Amino acid sequence: MGILSRTSYLIRSKLNSLLDRAEDPGQQLDYSYEQLQDELQNVKQGIADLTTQKKRLEIQKRRLEENVERHNEQARQAVTQDRDDLARRALEKKKQKMNQIDSLERQIDELESQQDHLIEQKDELQRQVEEFRTRKETMKARHDAAEASVRVNEAVTGAGSEMEDINRQIRRAEEQTEEMEARAAALDELRESGAIDSSISNKSELDRELEQLSTDSAVDQELETLKAEMEGSDESADETAEDVGLDELEAEVDEEAIDEEAIDEELEELKEEE
Numbered sequence: 001m002g003i004l005s006r007t008s009y010l011i012r013s014k015l016n017s018l019l020d021r022a023e024d025p026g027q028q029l030d031y032s033y034e035q036l037q038d039e040l041q042n043v044k045q046g047i048a049d050l051t052t053q054k055k056r057l058e059i060q061k062r063r064l065e066e067n068v069e070r071h072n073e074q075a076r077q078a079v080t081q082d083r084d085d086l087a088r089r090a091l092e093k094k095k096q097k098m099n100q101i102d103s104l105e106r107q108i109d110e111l112e113s114q115q116d117h118l119i120e121q122k123d124e125l126q127r128q129v130e131e132f133r134t135r136k137e138t139m140k141a142r143h144d145a146a147e148a149s150v151r152v153n154e155a156v157t158g159a160g161s162e163m164e165d166i167n168r169q170i171r172r173a174e175e176q177t178e179e180m181e182a183r184a185a186a187l188d189e190l191r192e193s194g195a196i197d198s199s200i201s202n203k204s205e206l207d208r209e210l211e212q213l214s215t216d217s218a219v220d221q222e223l224e225t226l227k228a229e230m231e232g233s234d235e236s237a238d239e240t241a242e243d244v245g246l247d248e249l250e251a252e253v254d255e256e257a258i259d260e261e262a263i264d265e266e267l268e269e270l271k272e273e274e
Contacts, residue, residue, distance in 0.1 A: 025143050029136040036129045043125055047118045054111040061104045064097045071097065 071094035078087035 026140040029140060033129075033133055033136050036132060040122070040125050040129055043118065043122045047115060047122060050111055050115050050118065054108055054115065057104050057108045057111065061101055061108065064101045064104070067097045068094050068101070 071090045074090035075087040075094065078084070078090060
């Protein structure tokens with residue numbers, strides 16, 4: 001499998017894998033892009049290594065060509081001196097160097113062909129990497145927009161887990177608030193009715209009983225005074241006034257008795273709850 005084929009397969013497999021996975025596609029796409037960048041860098045490094053090898057062969061070829069010229073000059077000098085034996089040896093060395101040059105030229109041509117092919121593959125891979133980068137950024141933007149839309153819809157509809165937790169906390173706070181309000185109202189009612197006393201009051205139970213006795217005594221004295229005043233009045237007018245007054249007083253007493261009985265029952269229930 002060639003470099004481009006492997007790269008294309010890598011791109012397709014990464015894209016398919018990312019579409020099928022529930023993880024953050026933005027991070028996965030960035031990771032895949034980095035891998036492709038590494039692959040492209042490896043191709044560039046391969047081209048650099050191949051070019052370096054070709055340059056070494058070219059240097060060897062130039063040195064052999066210099067030797068060929070030197071051996072050719074040696075053969076000419078040997079001929080002028082009637083040393084055919086030396087001329088033959090120089091020509092033999094020249095022939096060896098030329099054979100080596102031919103071999104190097106074939107290797108250099110092969111390396112140049114490979115170099116050109118790798119450069120073409122590198123350009124194609126570069127194009128695919130840039131295309132992948134564009135698609136990556138587009139997909140990330142779409143995913144971010146979709147994710148933001150989901151968060152907004154969840155916040156509006158209350159369908160998200162976070163909103164569910166918030167709603168649950170709000171309901172719990174409302175329940176606690178209502179419970180505290182009910183308890184405060186009950187305590188106010190008990191305090192006003194005298195069923196419970198303020199903790200900051202400095203009056204003892206004995207003090208309160210003595211105050212009540214004093215109040216009862218004052219009421220009894222006022223009642224006796226009222227009776228004495230009423231005895232010297234006109235009988236008919238007094239009787240009419242007394243009837244009206246007694247009727248109203250009896251009605252008030254009956255209502256107070258009914259209210260006190262209901263209050264006593266409610267106080268007993270509250271004491272049992274406490």
